[in-house]
Amino acid sequence: MEFDWTEDDARHREALRDFLAEELPADWETISQHGPGGDAQAAFSRHFCGRMAARGWLTQHWPEEYGGQAASPWRHAVVGEEMWAIGEPRGAQYMNVNWIGPALMTYGTEAQKAEHLPRISAGDVLWCQGFSEPEAGSDLAALRTQALRVEDEYVINGSKIWTSYCNHADFIILLVRTDPDSRRQRGISVLLVPMATPGIEIREIPSVVGERYFHEVFFTDVRVPVSTRLGPENEGWQVVGHALQFERVGAARYARAAVTLDRLAAIAQERGLLEDPIVVDRLGEARALCEAARVLTYKVIDLRAKGSPPTADTQLARVLGTRADNAIGVLALEIVGPEALEYGSFADSNFRLAMTAGVAVGATEVQLNLIASRFLGLPRE
Ligand SMILES: Cc1cc2nc3c(=O)[nH]c(=O)nc-3n(C[C@H](O)[C@H](O)[C@H](O)COP(=O)(O)OP(=O)(O)OC[C@H]3O[C@@H](n4cnc5c(N)ncnc54)[C@H](O)[C@@H]3O)c2cc1C
Structure with a gap:
């Protein structure tokens, strides 16, 4: 078994670090600590992703015919780790390159691809991603937003919730019910809707998580051409399932967690806290969780590189990543102490990010249910 990075990948990592050092503004840490929904980070992500694209690095793992270089998933994993470790300057665009683009390649018409x-x-x-609804989060198949076909258009009515980045988004990838008589996973379609379409209204949901993080999006008689549908009508569940199969580990949270942990260990040392065996024990435990999440994520990437179908390792990696995030978020509060009460401080922003880990992209309990049935072979609930 060979765990080392190739020389090429190691050089690419160095080149990325140099690039980040040149491109990130002096106040990047402050910008990123306000969260990816913040105006400054959204604006910066367009500039930054343009610069990455100019180097050929934004979508290098895509096929050449779509503007990529057919680089291996490992190369893209290196990019993901370096971006997450520094606070994800690609902002919402990490979703574009990880799964929205690839979904378009698989299911899009030639016109949609172009x-x-x-x-x-x-x-x-x-x-942005318009999936969750007030009564359809973990139970996404309960979604009710309708898109009824009227000649060559869909008329959309309903609402989405917790939609990140929609305040800055140009398009929403929207999950709707196109067969009004259908139930559960049947009768659902995916639409690619411009956010500027009349009838779309956004309301921010203030939260402790970060600046402009969550929104509700309301659709009132929103009319879009049938040509905005991605994939076959009423078969959107399969389209999204396929598109997201590897996205569950698409955000390299463990990379950020590891950087945070190194910083915490340095603070603990400065303050003489490493004399306390409990602190050392907690730091060690958190490091073990980070490494477990990283190795399990690599297992998932290895499957992707070999073209094999995903396994329950995806859920295991997610759960370990969440545990690492939570452990480090709490540890940061304890090591830093009262300074953590300052909004936007290092410990505060890490704790806020950690809070989202077990909910965003699927709740931990749901991942555990999947592990129970797929990995342990236990009966489904
Ligand atoms: C930071 C963040 C960003 C997000 N961004 C987006 C976005 O851009 N677009 C989007 O569509 N959505 C987004 N979401 C929403 C996210 O996908 C949902 O919050 C998630 O799917 C859970 O749904 P819910 O909030 O309705 O909770 P619920 O499904 O109501 O769950 C509530 C609690 O019940 C538990 N639970 C639910 N079902 C089960 C079960 N079967 N067994 C055991 N326990 C269960 C859950 O684990 C949870 O603790 C985001 C969420 C967060 C936190």
Whole structure:
């Protein structure tokens, strides 16, 4: 078994670090600590992704015909780790390159590919994800937003919730019920809707998580051409399932957690806290969780590189990553002490990010249910 990075990948990591050192503004830490929904970070992500695209690095793992270099998933993993470790300057655009673009390649018409892929590859378009609804989060198949077909248009009515980045997005990838008589996973379709379409209203949901993090999006008689549908009508569940199969580990949270942990260990040393065996024990435990999440994520990437179907390792990696994030978020509060009460401080922003880990992209309990049935073979609930 060979765990080392290739020389090429190691050089690429160094080149990325040099690039980040040149491109990130002096106040990047402050910008990133306000969260990816903040105006400053959203604006910066367009500039930054354009610069990455100019180097050929934004979508290098895509096929050449769509503006990529057919680089291996490992190369893209290196990019993900370096970006997350520093606070994800790609902002919402990490979704574009990880799964929205690839979904378009698999299911898009030639016209859809021609419209969207060059913009994603150039790094100048923001997308958001319109899946969750007030009564359909973990139980996504309960979604009720309807898109009824009237001749060559869909008329959309309903609402989405917790939609990140929609305040800055150009498009929303929207899950709707196109068969009004359908139930559960049947009768659902995916639409690619421009956010500027009349009838779309955004309301921010203030939260402790970060600046402009969550929103509700309301759709009132929103009319879009049938040509905005991605994939077959009423089969959107399969489209999204396929598109997201590897996205569950798409955000390299463990990379950020590891950087945070190193910083915490340095603070603990400065303050003489390493004399306390409990602190040392907690730091060690958190490091073990980070490493476990990293190795399990690599296992998932290895499957992708070999073209094998995903396994329950995806859920295991997610759960370990969440545990690492939570452990480090709490540890940061304890080591830093009262300074953590300052909004936007290092410990505060890490704790806020950690809070989202077990909910965003699927709740931990749901991941555990999947592990129970797929990995342990236990009966489904
Ligand atoms: C930071 C962040 C960003 C997000 N961004 C987006 C976005 O851009 N677009 C989007 O569509 N959504 C987004 N979401 C929403 C996210 O996908 C949902 O919050 C998530 O799917 C959980 O749904 P819910 O909030 O309705 O909670 P619920 O599903 O109501 O769950 C509530 C609690 O019940 C538990 N639970 C639910 N079902 C089960 C079960 N079967 N067994 C055991 N326990 C269960 C859960 O684990 C949880 O603790 C985001 C969420 C967060 C935190």
